[in-house]
Amino acid sequence: MRKSFRYVLYIMVGFLIYQVIDSGESGFTHQEVKNTLVIAMITVFVLLLIVRVIKSRYDDRGKE
Structure with missing residues (x-):
């Protein structure tokens, strides 16, 4: 995998996570999101x- 493609992939994953948590306006609490992201990592x-x-x-x- 080329290095430049990795950065695009990282940005896309970050954007996807941002959309899933709906920029803080969803029903998820901060602790739920934190726990979910730790498990995902x-x-x-x-x-x-x-x-x-x-x-x-x-x-x-x-x-x-």
């Missing part, structure tokens, strides 16, 4: 670790 981190492990195994098999 942990989930994304775990998924990235899984992808990294799978990618490294695939690359190691290609070298053999």
Whole structure:
């Protein structure tokens, strides 16, 4: 993934989160949003670790 594409992806994810919480005018409380975002960050981190492990195994098999 190119570096410039990552920044566009980050902006799109941020915009999506902004739209989901409706810029503070939704029924979500601050604590609910905070807890949801913590869970989402942990989930994304775990998924990235899984992808990294799978990618490294695939690359190691290609070298053999």
